[in-house]
Amino acid sequence: MSPAQTAAPVPPSFELDDVPVCFAPGDTVLQAAHRAGHTIPHLCWHADFAPHGSCRICSVLVDGRPAAACTLPAAAGQQVRSATEALNAQRTTLLQMLFVEGNHFCPSCEKSGDCRLQSAAYAVGMTGPHFEEFYPDRPVDASHPDLLLDLNRCILCGLCVRASHAPDGKDVFAIGGHGIGTHLVVNSPSGRLGDSAMDIGDRAAHVCPVGAMLPKRRGFVVPIGERPADLADAAAAAAAAAPFAALSKAFSATASSPAPASGIAAGGEEPR
């Protein structure tokens, strides 16, 4: 994952929490940081798609000014602050907002342990929703033969919209409504996924960072405790203190809930 920039001309760089990060022309701060193996927490960003800038979890301070790392063009000499107490507190609040806005019940969710929302919350040490829950009335669409669309868990990151546009070339999804009523729209005559062009082989079927889009007939194939975030946590914990890692894993298995993840492990990123 480390940049293979060994050519004679020194590539431009910025500093992320005092560590130099090289970037290529056109890179955003998050893109360059990600490529160099650094972690800036994020939800709506994905290396394969154009940046969206909606979740704001990747907000950083650039030369003292707030900006979303996923959309901000990298520039030489920038001083980027990300892992600060204040920014992590802000991320916690933003995550709490996402949790109370939808209906997120981790213990009963198939995505638990492999959910970017959940692992981001663990990573920043979120312990509760803080705000009042909205308990919105959102539909579950089980009309598709192979996929379940549960909008209770949708965080409006727009990744399925982008993936379905390209590479899928189907535009199965769009964003509808406004304000707190913003919601995912399915492009079909009935508005149901089963009547759309969606196929389980589509990229859009596998890009959801949370449990809003799930394959049918594949529940809990990987036991909780052995899922990507669990394993990442176990690895991180083992590196830190072996006895505690074992204890943590044992506890998470008994409690049917994943152990706290130390980084956003899902999606192929390295843990912090």
Place this chain on the structure above:
Amino acid sequence: MAKHAPLGMRPRGSPLLSADQTPGGGTMPSEWKVVVDRHGSDPLLLLQVLRELQSLHGWLPRQMLAAVAGALHLPLGEVEGVAGFYRFLHLRPVGRTRILFSDNVTDRMAGSEGLMAQLCTLLGVAPGAVSADGRFSVDRASCTGLADQGPALLIDHHQVVTRLDADRVTTMAALLQADVPVAAWPAEWFEVKDAVWRADMLLAEPAPTGSALAAALGRGPEALVDELRASRLRGRGGAGYPIAQKWAACCAAPGRERVVVCNADEGEPGTFKDRVLLRRHADAVIEGMTIAAHAVGARTGFIYLRGEYRFLLDALQEVLARRREAGLLGAGILGRAGFDFDITVHLGAGAYVCGEESALLESLEGKRGTPRIRPPFPAEHGYLGRPTVVNNVETFCAVAWIAEHGAAAWAAVGTPQSSGTKIHSVSGDCARPGIYEYPFGTPVATLLADCGATNVQAVQVGGPSGLCLAPHEFGRQLAFEDVPTAGAFMVFDQRRDMFEVARGFAHFFAHESCGFCTPCRVGTELLARRMDKLAAGQGSAEDLDVLLELDHLMHGSTHCGLGATACNPLRDTVLRFRPAYERRLRSPRFEPAFDLDAALAPARRLSGRDDPAAHLMAQTLATGDPTKSAEISPEAAPRPSPTTPTDASP
């Protein structure tokens, strides 16, 4: 627990769409086809097509969306997404006559809430609902730009009625019941007065019809931009960006085609000066746009007119037609070969966020009005990716003035950092609401004295996203470097409850959030709910802490300025009028957002009990000791609680 309703149980579309109907343009009714054809089936004109189709049918059934999608070669999901974004487009049936009461704080101060209740009673319809016979619906809209002559309302997103009172409402209900067409209502109801109380450089003289443009052509593009630089003219829309810098960036950006856009989406509550300029000085606005086209080399121009100003459209089109005939628009302007420029008016459909220039461009392209990622800025990458100049109505008037009279005369007025004059829309508690043009640097107190405001408690300058000032600050100057303003000036005297003012603004922002980014979408909703909690007498000091925490978060984390400023009224009023908040706090510690005992009513009903032991006593709640409870709490009727319990720690 969450309600996991199967999708089929929740009607998403129109009942008109039966299974055997295939969406697409093939079977489109002829009156729909006329609209689509008139717009050349152009997907960029989706919003205009939807607006016009809705005016035929009242709302947008799914069948209609599908027909539009087919004809414009757009995914149905995208058409649904666009239609659902705009507050003036309806995906569910509304009344055949739709009445929207302007819901700015100034309308409320003039009694709009009571008048709306009166009309609802007379028509037998609940606010926000459709009458049983499908004839009427009555609802609220964000400020309609008539704060100087409210309470105002909007009929079928087209006709405005000003200066409402109980008599007008009574007569209106009778006319509506008798199916008298709106065109046959008393004409004086539709009268929009443009009271100009103080005219200075822009308003004092008639709008130019070619003279400013001729002067600009005489100078040439580069000298023109230099002239604007020397004038130190800054944008009048609020941000105050130097105009010469914006235009120079547009000139320097690569691209063959350039675009000039006039931002006439005057949505900031309490602002109406652009309405007056578009009615009385449309020539100056259009002349300024044409000068911009000359400066940057644009052939295409747009006026993005807010949907609430639909009533200005016909007159504006007439001015454009007259100028085309006079050789001031179109091909070979003022006889100069190669200087081709024309202007199209695009109507918005009720979305405050489209006043943000990149959201406006999205809307111009027929999309949802979500602000773009910036950079790149519109000057480099605007309409359809072309270098685009977007300026406010008043800015273009100033451009025309400077082109004609020169930079030196303009820069001689105002302050070093804010040259020239500023037009203010004055409303609220004053004797003479209307339009006031002053040099920049004029103290707030001068405006207050001139408009006849007495016993002033506060002034909201620049609208909800601006600044709320208390009397000790009335010596401050209206200028970019002190009290910046896009033009709203709302006066509140000592009778007004500044908490309620801030609560109204909180609901405005929640209503107008585009929903794109987390902090604004959820934050504006949390803000409105917490303010309601305080208003309901359920507040505690903890709620104030949460509100101020939201203010801090939203200032530094939102995608655009809407969310960043949504807490300004809260912060300003807490700082200046704290007692208005404190008298609403029930306790210094945590209070739940609802009545605990009332929440147990369903459980009592199910168990068939209503004895004292089935109630939570006030004493129990206070002491936590059920043995000390003595009285039975009154059985409160379950109310649609805006909030649910929180588990925030006390």
